[in-house]
Amino acid sequence: GTSRWCCGRPIFHTRWNAFTRSSSHDPSEARGIKLLIVGYGKMGRMVEELAAAEGFEIAGRVDQGRDEWAGADVAIDFSTADALLSNFKQYTSRRLPAVIGTTGWNAHVDRLRAEAQKAGIGVVASGNFSIGVNVFQLVVAEAARLMTSQPQFGTWIHEIHHAAKPDAPSGTGLLLRDAMLAAGFKRTIDISSARAGMIPGTHTVGFDSASDTIELIHRARDRRGFASGALLAARWVQGRTGWFNMQDVLRT
Numbered sequence: 027g028t029s030r031w032c033c034g035r036p037i038f039h040t041r042w043n044a045f046t047r048s049s050s051h052d053p054s055e056a057r058g059i060k061l062l063i064v065g066y067g068k069m070g071r072m073v074e075e076l077a078a079a080e081g082f083e084i085a086g087r088v089d090q091g092r093d094e095w096a097g098a099d100v101a102i103d104f105s106t107a108d109a110l111l112s113n114f115k116q117y118t119s120r121r122l123p124a125v126i127g128t129t130g131w132n133a134h135v136d137r138l139r140a141e142a143q144k145a146g147i148g149v150v151a152s153g154n155f156s157i158g159v160n161v162f163q164l165v166v167a168e169a170a171r172l173m174t175s176q177p178q179f180g181t182w183i184h185e186i187h188h189a190a191k192p193d194a195p196s197g198t199g200l201l202l203r204d205a206m207l208a209a210g211f212k213r214t215i216d217i218s219s220a221r222a223g224m225i226p227g228t229h230t231v232g233f234d235s236a237s238d239t240i241e242l243i244h245r246a247r248d249r250r251g252f253a254s255g256a257l258l259a260a261r262w263v264q265g266r267t268g269w270f271n272m273q274d275v276l277r278t
Contacts, residue, residue, distance in 0.1 A: 060085040061260060062098035062122070064113055065105030069127065072253040073102050080257050088113070098122060100260045107131040107193065114138055118145035123266075125259045126151040127252065129197030139269050148263040152272040153197025155255030159229075160272045162244040163205045166231050169242060170206035179233040179240075181206075181213060186220040186228050194219035198229055206231075 061082040063070045066089035074084060086094030089105075095116060100123045103113055107130035117124045118141050126149065131138075135151075142149045154160070173179055185199040195203075195217045203215050226246040233240040246252070255272060262275045 059083065059100060059261065059264065060096075060098040062086050062088065062094075062096065062101040064088040064101050064103040065109070065128065066092060067104065069104035069249055069252060070102075072249045073104065073256060076250065076253050076257060080261075082257065082260070095120075100125065100263060102256050102260055103128050104256075111138075114141065117147060117149075118142065121145055121147055123148040123260075123263045124150075125155075125256050125263065127155055127256055129153050130193035132200065142269060146267050148266040148268060148270070150259040150263050150270045150272065150275060152259075153199075153201040154227075154252065155259060155272055156246060156251040157255055157258075157272075157276065158251060159198055159201075159244055159246075160255075160276055162229070162242070163202060163273070166202050166242055167205040167209040169231070169233070169240070170211040171209040173233055174210050174212070176233075176235075177213070178235045180216075180235070181211070182216040182218065182230075182232045182234075184218045184220075184230045184232070186222065186225055188224050188226065189221050191221055194221065196227065196229075198227065202229060202231060 059082050061073075061077055062085050063073055066087045070087065070089070074087070077084060085098035086096035088094055090109075101113075101117060102125045103110060104127045105113060107128060110126065110128045110131050111134060114124075116122070124147070138149075170181075173181070183195075183199050183202055185194075185196045187196060196219065199217055199219070203217060206215060226248055228243065228245045231242045255275075259272060259275045262278075263270070
């Protein structure tokens with residue numbers, strides 16, 4: 027079959043050996059799923075806060091100075107790009123399905139895909155697990171498709187995040203760019219970034235001509251949407267092998 031995926035690549039790509047089954051939002055379906063939280067910062071703690079209500083059991087927490095690689099059914103990784111390369115060896119050796127929300131590792135995606143394929147594990151990787159952002163991505167892609175025949179419009183993406191976010195452009199900014207390219211938009215897409223304060227994340231996609239301007243904006247209010255989407259993906263990836271993104275999770 028085909029799969030849509032992200033992380034610096036066109037979102038339309040061939041999926042390997044992917045099993046499909048229906049998914050549900052019923053928290054009771056997650057009961058008994060042992061969750062390993064990798065990266066115990068703000069996102070990791072938010073995942074932990076929501077996991078109990080979704081019926082997950084916390085098997086362990088992994089962070090710098092905290093090495094709780096316990097037996098688990100799935101891992102959610104919100105660590106760092108450098109740490110992910112080490113963490114991924116654990117996922118493949120343990121044949122542990124993983125949900126990866128860490129960004130900034132685009133240069134390594136082909137190697138990690140190959141390692142996951144060899145190990146036969148399921149991976150859901152996305153620059154953004156928010157359901158709202160993934161709907162926004164579809165809206166942006168459709169706008170880009172319509173603009174392919176309107177050369178008078180210049181295009182940009184601007185993203186702004188909190189001052190502590192290290193990577194720029196953001197994973198979501200790259201996700202939106204790739205969605206536009208996959209929709210057939212061939213003109214230059216200028217991407218800019220800003221880091222300030224405590225902003226969870228704002229992404230603006232703009233189209234500008236001599237006569238008018240169109241702006242599509244998504245603003246995150248907090249991190250709960252990202253954590254909730256990651257937990258949904260952790261439940262969904264059970265029993266699947268392949269490399270997926272959040273669009274796959276929402277479509278099946």
